[in-house]
Amino acid sequence: MAAATRELVRREVIPIEDEYDGDVEAAGGETLRRDLQAKAAAAGLLAPHGPVDCGGRGLGMVDRAPVFEEAGWALFGPMALNINAPDEGNIHLLDHVATASQRERFLRPLVAGETRSAFAMTEPAPGAGADPSMLLTRATKVDGGWLLNGHKWFITGADGAGFFIVMARTSGEPGGAGGAGGATMLLAPADAPGLEVVRHIGTVDRSMLGGHCEMRFTDVFVPDDDVLGGVDEGFRYAQVRLGPARMTHVMRWTGAARRAHEVAVRHVAGREAFGGRLADLGMMQQMIADNEIDLAATRALLLAACRELDDGGRASESTSIAKTFAAEALHRVVDRATQMCGGLGVSRDLPVARIAREIRPFRIYDGPSEVHRWSIARRAVRRLAGDAR
Numbered sequence: 001m002a003a004a005t006r007e008l009v010r011r012e013v014i015p016i017e018d019e020y021d022g023d024v025e026a027a028g029g030e031t032l033r034r035d036l037q038a039k040a041a042a043a044g045l046l047a048p049h050g051p052v053d054c055g056g057r058g059l060g061m062v063d064r065a066p067v068f069e070e071a072g073w074a075l076f077g078p079m080a081l082n083i084n085a086p087d088e089g090n091i092h093l094l095d096h097v098a099t100a101s102q103r104e105r106f107l108r109p110l111v112a113g114e115t116r117s118a119f120a121m122t123e124p125a126p127g128a129g130a131d132p133s134m135l136l137t138r139a140t141k142v143d144g145g146w147l148l149n150g151h152k153w154f155i156t157g158a159d160g161a162g163f164f165i166v167m168a169r170t171s172g173e174p175g176g177a178g179g180a181g182g183a184t185m186l187l188a189p190a191d192a193p194g195l196e197v198v199r200h201i202g203t204v205d206r207s208m209l210g211g212h213c214e215m216r217f218t219d220v221f222v223p224d225d226d227v228l229g230g231v232d233e234g235f236r237y238a239q240v241r242l243g244p245a246r247m248t249h250v251m252r253w254t255g256a257a258r259r260a261h262e263v264a265v266r267h268v269a270g271r272e273a274f275g276g277r278l279a280d281l282g283m284m285q286q287m288i289a290d291n292e293i294d295l296a297a298t299r300a301l302l303l304a305a306c307r308e309l310d311d312g313g314r315a316s317e318s319t320s321i322a323k324t325f326a327a328e329a330l331h332r333v334v335d336r337a338t339q340m341c342g343g344l345g346v347s348r349d350l351p352v353a354r355i356a357r358e359i360r361p362f363r364i365y366d367g368p369s370e371v372h373r374w375s376i377a378r379r380a381v382r383r384l385a386g387d388a389r
């Protein structure tokens with residue numbers, strides 16, 4: 001499947017991405033998604049991680065790594081295979097938590113690429129960001145369901161999504177001394193009265209269909225049947241989604257960083273200066289070698305975390321370590337690749353500058369590096385110094 005993905009991506013995806021410099025809306029938006037997904041489906045490559053009973057290929061975490069990396073080689077590759085964030089993580093979450101009826105209504109069409117979804121957690125200040133316990137959006141119990149009120153932003157894919165998984169507070173107070181309180185995940189169709197996509201927030205990246213949007217929920221009625229999992233269980237389910245979703249981001253971005261590296265190595269192997277090839281200069285060799293080391297170390301940490309997830313573990317520690325290392329290492333790889341290419345590295349003639357633009361936010365979403373380090377350090381102190389605080 002990795003070989004077939006590589007072939008599909010290079011033949012069908014790269015020419016479009018290059019022509020439009022990775023701007024998904026300019027390249028056709030929703031029409032492009034449907035075209036590419038039809039080609040992936042014809043090649044037996046659509047939703048390789050999706051559950052088999054819903055039409056996916058059911059690949060586990062370790063098995064999906066090389067396929068996702070090949071897809072990530074092109075910025076639109078993950079969209080072509082229906083393994084892009086946030087749909088890919090939402091498929092995983094729904095597969096684990098949805099009821100039989102939710103599976104039919106929400107999961108099956110999502111795996112088939114008939115619809116898109118979004119995951120709405122982050123809020124403007126003073127609401128939830130890196131600290132989810134600040135969650136302000138509330139769901140209040142009413143007859144037959146819940147009334148949802150709140151304000152969210154940076155919701156990827158929101159414009160054009162068919163439905164939303166919304167995190168809302170159902171008990172406790174934001175940042176409360178008694179802990180985070182309870183959150184619940186609610187399924188809300190895009191046409192639910194009171195649900196509004198306010199605007200696209202302009203960000204450096206341009207390859208994500210549906211943008212990163214600000215949203216408002218005003219008295220949105222969610223029937224009891226559309227509660228995803230148990231009431232007050234939302235923070236626990238968020239972990240079900242987050243660990244694997246972090247690792248699949250690493251897989252995709254490894255592909256993109258590898259492409260930047262390969263382009264740069266070919267460039268310095270062909271460019272002469274100071275009486276020889278750039279590739280034979282010591283400082284250039286250091287950049288090439290450091291890129292190889294960062295890519296190899298990223299894959300090693302990724303696979304260790306994936307094995308733990310496949311064995312049924314929560315892998316909180318190993319996914320935190322792999323995500324933090326990868327987000328920074330892959331950023332370094334792309335930055336070195338930019339440098340190696342000289343002026344071309346920041347031009348539109350090569351894909352390196354656009355990959356640099358797209359990869360930067362990865363150090364912020366799915367937990368900023370600082371938050372992961374904070375929790376890795378707290379665990380280490382507990383483990384090594386017996387500190388129970």
Ligand SMILES: Cc1cc2nc3c(=O)[nH]c(=O)nc-3n(C[C@H](O)[C@H](O)[C@H](O)COP(=O)(O)OP(=O)(O)OC[C@H]3O[C@@H](n4cnc5c(N)ncnc54)[C@H](O)[C@@H]3O)c2cc1C
Nearest residue numbers: 119120121122129130154155156361365366368370371374
């Ligand atoms: C491109 C993109 C796509 C996104 N997609 C989604 C989405 O689909 N759905 C969704 O719900 N959210 C999404 N987000 C939001 C993302 O999850 C948040 O931006 C992230 O959780 C950080 O929250 P914040 O922006 O409020 O930053 P804040 O919480 O204000 O944090 C700001 C900075 O403070 C530092 N910091 C925070 N905590 C600590 C700590 N404990 N120790 C030291 N330093 C710390 C970090 O450097 C952090 O970057 C997306 C964001 C981006 C950029």
